[in-house]
Amino acid sequence: MSKKKMKTMAFEEPLIELRKKISELKEYTKTADVDLSSEISSLEQRFAKLEEEIYENMKPWDRVQVARHPERPTTLDYLPLIFRDFIELHGDRVYGDDEAIIGGIGSFEGQPVTIIGHQRGKDTKENVRRNFGMPHPEGYRKALRLMKQAEKFGRPVICLIDTKGAYPGKAAEERGQSEAIARNLVEMAGLEVPVLSIVIGEGGSGGALALGVGNQILMLENSTFSVISPEGAASILWKDAALAKTAAEAMKITAPDLLEMGIIEHMIPEVRGGAHHDTARQAQLISGAIRYSLKELEGMSTEQLISQRYEKFRAIGVFSE
Amino acid sequence: MAMIRDIFKRKRDEKEATIPSKAAKDVPEGLMTKCPNCKHITLTKELENLGKVCPKCDHHFKMTARERIVHLMDDSSFESVDDHLKSENPLNFPGYSEKVQADSEKTGLNEAVLTGTGSIKGQQVVVAVMDSHFRMGSMGSVVGEKITRAVELATKLKVPFLIFTASGGARMQEGVLSLMQMAKTSVALKRHSNEGLLFVSILTHPTTGGVSASFASVGDINLAEPKALIGFAGRRVIEQTVREKLPEDFQTAEFLLAHGQLDAVVHRSKMRETLSTIVQLHVKGAGSDV
Numbered sequence: 361m362s363k364k365k366m367k368t369m370a371f372e373e374p375l376i377e378l379r380k381k382i383s384e385l386k387e388y389t390k391t392a393d394v395d396l397s398s399e400i401s402s403l404e405q406r407f408a409k410l411e412e413e414i415y416e417n418m419k420p421w422d423r424v425q426v427a428r429h430p431e432r433p434t435t436l437d438y439l440p441l442i443f444r445d446f447i448e449l450h451g452d453r454v455y456g457d458d459e460a461i462i463g464g465i466g467s468f469e470g471q472p473v474t475i476i477g478h479q480r481g482k483d484t485k486e487n488v489r490r491n492f493g494m495p496h497p498e499g500y501r502k503a504l505r506l507m508k509q510a511e512k513f514g515r516p517v518i519c520l521i522d523t524k525g526a527y528p529g530k531a532a533e534e535r536g537q538s539e540a541i542a543r544n545l546v547e548m549a550g551l552e553v554p555v556l557s558i559v560i561g562e563g564g565s566g567g568a569l570a571l572g573v574g575n576q577i578l579m580l581e582n583s584t585f586s587v588i589s590p591e592g593a594a595s596i597l598w599k600d601a602a603l604a605k606t607a608a609e610a611m612k613i614t615a616p617d618l619l620e621m622g623i624i625e626h627m628i629p630e631v632r633g634g635a636h637h638d639t640a641r642q643a644q645l646i647s648g649a650i651r652y653s654l655k656e657l658e659g660m661s662t663e664q665l666i667s668q669r670y671e672k673f674r675a676i677g678v679f680s681e
Numbered sequence: 682m683a684m685i686r687d688i689f690k691r692k693r694d695e696k697e698a699t700i701p702s703k704a705a706k707d708v709p710e711g712l713m714t715k716c717p718n719c720k721h722i723t724l725t726k727e728l729e730n731l732g733k734v735c736p737k738c739d740h741h742f743k744m745t746a747r748e749r750i751v752h753l754m755d756d757s758s759f760e761s762v763d764d765h766l767k768s769e770n771p772l773n774f775p776g777y778s779e780k781v782q783a784d785s786e787k788t789g790l791n792e793a794v795l796t797g798t799g800s801i802k803g804q805q806v807v808v809a810v811m812d813s814h815f816r817m818g819s820m821g822s823v824v825g826e827k828i829t830r831a832v833e834l835a836t837k838l839k840v841p842f843l844i845f846t847a848s849g850g851a852r853m854q855e856g857v858l859s860l861m862q863m864a865k866t867s868v869a870l871k872r873h874s875n876e877g878l879l880f881v882s883i884l885t886h887p888t889t890g891g892v893s894a895s896f897a898s899v900g901d902i903n904l905a906e907p908k909a910l911i912g913f914a915g916r917r918v919i920e921q922t923v924r925e926k927l928p929e930d931f932q933t934a935e936f937l938l939a940h941g942q943l944d945a946v947v948h949r950s951k952m953r954e955t956l957s958t959i960v961q962l963h964v965k966g967a968g969s970d971v
Contacts, residue, residue, distance in 0.1 A: 526894075528914030529923050533932060536942045537913040538893040545867035546899050550875065565851075565860060566894040566913075573864050587851045587860040587891070596853060597774075611856045612772055623861060670868045674829065676861040677822035678771040681763075 366636065369425040375414060378407050415632050418582070421605040423614045424590060426582040426634040427561050433639040434493075435462060435477030435520045438560070441643030442650070443468055443475060449509075451502060455535060458499030460491045460527070461571075463506040468518070468650060474510035476503045476571060477520030477560075494527035497540035500570050504544050507551055516554040516654060519571040524589065526567030541570040548573035549673075554657040554665060556650060558628070559583040559615070560635075575669050576625040576653050579615035580646075582634050585624075586613035623676060626653065716740050732949045741906050741949055743886065745788065746795035746812035749845055753953050754808070759799035763830055764791050768823045774854040784815045792823040793848070796831035798838070802957040804964070807835035809844040813887065818848035820892055821855040825862025828896065832869040841879035841960050842870075846897040850890020863895035870896055879963040881956065884911050884934065884943070902944045902959060905934035906952075911942075 368376050382403050389396045418426070426432070439446050446466035451457040463476040480493025487493075503519075510517045526537055548555060557574035563585030572585075579585060588596070593611055594603035612618070615627045628649045635642040660668065714725045719738035728735075732752050733742035744752065750759050770778045785791060793815035798807050809831045811818045828844070835842035851859035873880060882900030884893075887910040894913055897903075905911060912932035920927060930936045934946045947955050 526913065527922075528918045530919060530925070530927060530931070533912055533914065533919070534940045536898070536940070538911075539898040539942060541894040541913070542863075542867070542896070542898040545864055545895055546871050546874070549864075549868040549871035566863060566891055569860060569863060570894075573867065585857055585860075587857055588853055593853055610772060610774070611853075613857065618857060621858070623857060670872065673861065673864045673868045676858060676865055677826050678769045678855070678858055679822045679826055680767045680769055681765050 367430055369422065369429070371414060371418070371422040371425070372633070375407070375411055378403065378410060382407060411632070420608040420614045420617070421590070423582045424584055424604075424608050426630075426636075427584050429634060429636050430482065431636040432561055433635050433642060434482070434522060435475075435479050435560070437639055438520065438643050438646060439466070439475065439477075441640060442647050443473070446475065449506060452498040452505055454501055455498045458491075458496050458502060459489055460493050460495040460523070461499035461503055463503060465515075468516075468654075469647075471654070472513070472515045474506050474515055474517045475520070476506055476517065478523040478568075478571070480522065480561075491527055493523045494525060495523065495567060495570075496527055496529070496532045497535040497537050500526075500540035500544050503571060504547055507544075507548065507555075511552050514553060516556065516657075517551065517574075518650060519555070519557045519574065521557060521559040521563050521568045521571050521585075522561035522583075523564050523567050524562055525564035526570070541566045544570040545573055549669060550666060551669075552662040552665065554654060554660070555669070556653050556657075558646065558649070559585050559624075560646075564589065573669065573673065575657055575665060575672070577618075577623065578626045578628055578649055578653065579618060579624050580628050580635060580642075581615050581630040583615055584613040585615075585618055586611055714742075716742075734949050739907065739948070741886065741908065743813060743847070745814055746790060746810040746845075749810045750795065750797075750799070750808070752949075753956070754799040754801060755803065759797055759808075761795060761797035762834065763796055763827045766791055766823045766826060768792060768821055768855075770854070771822070771858055772854065772856050777854040781816065788812055788815045790815055792827060793818045793820070794824045794827050796827045798834070798840075801953060801960060804841075804957065804960045805838070806841045806843050806960060807831050807838065809842075811845060811847040811892070813847040813849075816852060818846075818892070819850060819852035819859075820848060820862050821852035821859050822862065824852070825859070825865050828862075828866050829869045832866065832873050835878065836869075836873045836876055839876065839878060841881065841963060842873055843881045843883065843956065844896060844900075845883045845885055846888040846892055847885045848888055848890070848892035848897075850892055860891065863891050866896045867899075870899065874901075879960065881959060883947075883952070883956075885909050887911070889913070889915065898942075903942070904945050904947050904952075904955070905937065905943050906949055907934060907946055909934040911937050 385400050443466035448464040462479045478493045479490050481487030481490045507517050555574040557572045557577045559579040590604040590608040591601045594607040595601040618624045619627045631638040631641050713722050714728050715722050716735040718740035721737035768781045794811045796809040809828050832842055880900050881902045882897050884897055884905040888897050889912050937943045938946050
């Protein structure tokens with residue numbers, strides 16, 4: 361993958377500047393008869409240090425940018441790297457096939473699993489087809505159909521969450537967006553097989569949670585899970601969407617935040633600078649996390665799986681009595 | 682004996698507590714009440730006798746949770762639970778605790794839902810009534826916890842669970858904790874359902890967002906009051922997204938009924954009767970000869 365073409369984010373600017381300077385110097389030494397190798401190596405050292413400084417100290421708003429990066433790997437990018445023999449299964453059997461959610465069967469390290477994930481597009485054309493990864497009711501109903509199918513055949517369900525939210529549209533309301541999401545929450549609560557929910561990008565509100573009632577919730581280091589987007593929160597709370605950065609901090613939406621609050625079980629580390637820098641390596645890290653989590657759930661009876669899920673969500677909430 | 686009298690005294694106080702609602706601001710408070718829909722003026726007392734439904738245009742005024750209880754349940758049968766739970770300010774939002782405190786004083790509730798046990802025509806139920814006068818009925822940790830506990834109580838008592846929803850959705854000031862209350866209430870409802878117990882959701886004005894997209898929509902039977910606003914996304918958001926004019930009745934109870942999302946729209950004057958019949962029909966081994 362060419363790194364030059366990659367979209368850079370504001371917090372990375374100093375790095376980009378420095379990298380440019382280094383490559384300019386390198387270019388220059390090729391043509392000119394001066395030895396700048398010591399300067400270059402000192403700049404490269406500085407670059408390494410700066411890179412560490414920037415990427416190890418990412419602020420919530422930086423993580424939001426990474427989570428939304430146009431080149432951030434999606435469900436379809438990870439699928440062939442994590443699973444084998446994937447066969448996509450389409451449609452909700454009621455209305456249609458929502459391409460904002462893909463689902464199917466495959467194997468994870470030899471074990472048959474059902475995989476369901478939000479799918480956004482990488483370009484305008486694909487985004488139109490996939491509705492920017494914002495599902496309609498039929499998407500959630502397809503997901504539920506595949507979960508029930510997984511239950512019948514006793515295979516784990518692995519959900520990859522990556523959506524700004526369920527689509528707020530006229531047709532979505534007419535076909536029961538609320539009911540579709542609500543139904544998934546209730547039915548997921550009762551699934552007799554292990555359910556893993558992994559947030560790989562944005563976890564936008566109810567539209568994300570509808571794939572999120574798992575025995576474990578895992579989040580990539582630079583993913584978010586929130587009740588409302590930082591922009592939405594800022595415009596409602598302070599009547600100013602420009603305060604999104606402040607809202608991102610205040611709302612506690614990043615993986616480290618949710619881990620600290622005890623809402624998620626594990627945080628999956630990302631390759632330096634974000635998953636989009638090395639999709640293959642990131643897929644390995646996710647595979648490792650799936651292996652670990654499935655192991656933790658292995659040997660649990662049907663009743664234990666359901667009651668573990670019950671206790672997990674039952675415990676969430678902060679209040680006094 | 683004195684204790685018993687105390688209980689009744691408390692209930693009477695609660696019944697008579699008047700709560701200044703938003704709608705009441707533009708109408709003369711007290712003797713007469715003006716309908717915000719048709720401007721018809723009705724004696725407040727008469728309006729209360731009519732269950733706060735305008736005699737001229739059938740407009741269903743918003744009800745407080747306690748008014749709803751009085752209107753629905755058998756006299757003095759209602760015993761509230763979990764009134765002691767208190768909201769915290771987990772994200773340290775400036776002013777949040779004060780707002781909750783102010784609404785608590787205004788409504789006499791600890792949070793935006795009132796839960797408890799009681800009977801409808803002699804049949805025991807657990808009931809939860811959301812109150813939109815409290816932070817727009819939004820759901821944070823305490824609302825989620827109270828509803829979850831109410832569902833668990835219904836499961837334990839093996840009785841039907843009824844909920845009257847009225848909510849703007851998840852409460853933003855508690856962030857993702859609010860979102861997770863959707864899942865928490867759902868796992869409890871699943872357990873209640875697995876016991877073969879009845880859950881009736883009655884959607885009242887307004888029921889939107891995360892509440893609409895969780896327990897409100899998954900009753901064994903979903904009812905709604907006439908003209909109630911019910912939807913997932915806000916009308917303005919949808920208009921901005923789809924850039925088209927939405928039909929006048931979009932996201933009303935009648936609209937949802939026509940689109941197959943509700944079992945019935947029930948006039949408030951028939952609600953107690955309807956619920957009583959529904960509950961009766963779910964008593965194991967019982968017919969309608971009661």
